[in-house]
Amino acid sequence: MDTKLKQLCQTLQLDPASLGLVKSNFPFKAHADFIEQIETGQPDDPLLKQVLPIEAESQVHPEFSHDPVGDLKANPTPSLIHKYHGRVLLMASPRCDIHCRYCFRRHFPYEAQINQRHWDSALQTIAADETIHEVILSGGDPFTLGETALVTLIEKIETIKHVQTLRIHTRTPIVAPSKAPIDAFLNWAQQSRLNKVMVVHCNHPHELSNKTQYCLNAYRQAGFQLLNQSVLLNGVNDREDILIELSHKLFAQGVLPYYLHQLDRVQGAAHFEVTLQRAQALMETLRKQLPGYLVPKLVQEMAGEPYKTPL
Template sequence: MIPAKRPAAQPVRWQQSWREAVTDAGELLDLLGLAAHADSLLAAADTGFALRVPRGFVARMRHGDPRDPLLLQVLPQAAELGAAPGYTHDAVGDLAARAANGVLHKYHGRALLIATGSCAINCRYCFRRHFPYAQQTAAANHWDEALAWLRSDTSISEVILSGGDPLALATPKLVELSQALAAMPHVRRLRIHSRLPIVLPERIDREFTAWLAQLPLQRVLVVHANHANEIDASVEQACAALRAAGVTLLNQSVLLRGINDSVAALGALSERLFECGVLPYYLHLLDRVHGAAHFEVEPAQALAIVDGLRATLPGYLVPRLVREVAGAPCKTPVEHGAAMAQRDGIE
């Protein structure tokens, strides 16, 4: 007698993985065998920025290691509670750049839509950790105000989706937006900035890639990985699906003390990204948002690291070191002379 075939296992939908994220710091430490370190690792009071991390991302953390570079990106720590000179709630001048509800206009030819305030992971260094998403979301009222502004400014050739994380939106919502954008003759490119292909690769499902494949705009997706350990086989598969849909893949990282502040760590990240068909794009100096000062790497050290990358990697694998300066017309390249001036207090 031939045994009956077992039904194929159904893939876990990304929404389920989202709902099952770890939101309790004690549980996170228990999962990693670090419960005994709770007193030394955790903030003693509410930092005002909730913990949230998908379980698939937790699975990539090193068990028993309180200095794991993935853990330190998401774990609320006492250092977040102290005030630091020069650190503010709006580190990059987003509120001053508001052009319409949920629309930021900082740079010529580009407009950024705050698509949603939701994100699958709360990174402790996030420059929008204090952003008033409830009042500033472009998706409100079927994108009406944001789309009206985009139609009115024909200098905009590229629309950037940001958040939160724009891929927190269901694909039909993204379809609704993209149909309206494609009807604007002056809009040629759609750029999406998302951490989800890294932290929740299940989001890159067939419905999503089918939408991207048929989209009549140039498509760029900028993922956000800070360390090579963030990239496992599931992330590699998600990147392959995106490339197959005709998407150009770039990566941006933030230089973070104790996490990726070495030539070895960033070199390994660039190599791993390229294995997945992703080009390193930007390496950001930390945005000085309140609660993140313990992550800062000094510009002189950052430049030394980038020099080390240039000495060991092909040029196309070396990300450009930049910082965002409120009111500047573009991302500001960090160069040796400027870094020395800042160190000496000239700026």
């Protein structure tokens, strides 16, 4: 068994033989900050379920694919994804601080996409297209790039005059807040001309802690608009009380709920899927019990569509 998984089981006082673990090309990965938030002795812990490679992942489902949102068909130059009007997604890093088992890019060929040469041609493509006013840094997770390299990349984007907004999609402030970029990154943010948006990814209220609070507060004070996207996951957060608590806790940490994603149908993640009927019933309760600004939009990304589809 993977040594890190063995250590995890020891830390959490779990019997590995009872967990149905499998070897995977997308191996187990979780930062210590995330592991700290998992309850000891609880094999059904909602955070643990997001990171354990289990037998259900090996089942092949004909309706699930390796590229469920059509990234590779919207890839005009390596490292760049251009699906939606006015904005492009630049892949800044192939790595993450966690391997979420339901990740829609778990099979993505990052090695062929991300390097300095590809970034240079991606930046040239952005500079040549004046309709692009927003650049989204994604990955992987851009915050795994290293602070100096991240700031250097952002400063190059900032020199393109028609780019008005920088958006960062990151799970690091939630799953590894103690290693999220702070110093040089905040210095850049405080003096930047760009509008700054950060979309974090938090699925369950237990993922939020004093450490996430500190980190998110620093980004908010530096001028970032903070939004959250969650994925609706069977056995993790598919309950009204959990989603309501999540919205309240996010707001208490300065983050507005933005999207609740219906699962992207990626091969290996079918056991996380929640039916559309159940998802819509959950949303009905959220609308009844939360103020409008705390109700996320239920959406699904459909390959080839010009925007995320509201459900």
